[in-house]
Amino acid sequence: QKEVEQNSGPLSVPEGAIASLNCTYSDRGSQSFFWYRQYSGKSPELIMSIYSNGDKEDGRFTAQLNKASQYVSLLIRDSQPSDSATYLCAVPSNAGNNRKLIWGLGTSLAVNP
Amino acid sequence: NAGVTQTPKFQVLKTGQSMTLQCAQDMNHNSMYWYRQDPGMGLRLIYYSASEGTTDKGEVPNGYNVSRLNKREFSLRLESAAPSQTSVYFCASSEAAEVSPLHFGNGTRLTVT
Numbered sequence: 001q002k003e004v005e006q007n008s009g010p011l012s013v014p015e016g017a018i019a020s021l022n023c024t025y026s027d028r029g030s031q032s033f034f035w036y037r038q039y040s041g042k043s044p045e046l047i048m049s050i051y052s053n054g055d056k057e058d059g060r061f062t063a064q065l066n067k068a069s070q071y072v073s074l075l076i077r078d079s080q081p082s083d084s085a086t087y088l089c090a091v092p093s094n095a096g097n098n099r100k101l102i103w104g105l106g107t108s109l110a111v112n113p
Numbered sequence: 114n115a116g117v118t119q120t121p122k123f124q125v126l127k128t129g130q131s132m133t134l135q136c137a138q139d140m141n142h143n144s145m146y147w148y149r150q151d152p153g154m155g156l157r158l159i160y161y162s163a164s165e166g167t168t169d170k171g172e173v174p175n176g177y178n179v180s181r182l183n184k185r186e187f188s189l190r191l192e193s194a195a196p197s198q199t200s201v202y203f204c205a206s207s208e209a210a211e212v213s214p215l216h217f218g219n220g221t222r223l224t225v226t
Contacts, residue, residue: 031212032212034214037213042220044156044217046214046216055208088155092212101212101215103157105153
């Protein structure tokens with residue numbers, strides 16, 4: 001059973017701090033990794049995708065991928081109360097098809113003013 | 114652009130009743146999906162359509178049917194609703210069935226009593 005695991009949280013950080021969210025996956029063949037944000041009562045929205053080892057930065061968000069250790073993380077710099085949401089990690093299995101997208105249960109982030 | 118539009122937003126059914134959830138996307142995406150999201154279970158794929166004219170089962174298809182009416186529209190039908198189908202349903206689309214970001218609709222909150 002291929003899996004994606006995330007700490008459920010809640011992760012609580014003060015405004016302005018760095019929030020670090022982690023995701024581990026079991027399928028060594030996975031090539032693509034996605035972070036979605038889901039506000040309470042809303043639908044998931046894509047915030048980051050990463051395909052190769054290392055860091056990818058987009059504004060205040062940085063995704064970090066380490067395929068050897070099978071983890072992908074999301075750093076949120078200068079955290080804002082508006083970042084309070086659940087962050088979902090999604091990893092396609094090595095089938096390379098969205099049908100085989102495996103979702104983590106999400107980490108709940110609370111940014112305190 | 115509206116993106117992915119789902120109707121209705123809320124629905125209450127009695128056990129045994131039927132209903133159809135409608136989904137339409139205006140992004141010219143080839144692939145469309147139906148997910149359900151339950152606390153502690155995460156997002157689970159019900160059915161998907163890799164391209165117009167094709168549909169296939171996902172992880173939890175029992176009790177559901179789908180129709181890919183055209184490239185834009187993908188509907189989900191519950192023939193005889195059961196309390197176990199109480200959930201939040203999301204329609205999503207992606208440019209292709211190969212790994213690519215998903216765009217979600219706003220969801221339908223369904224309660225079966």
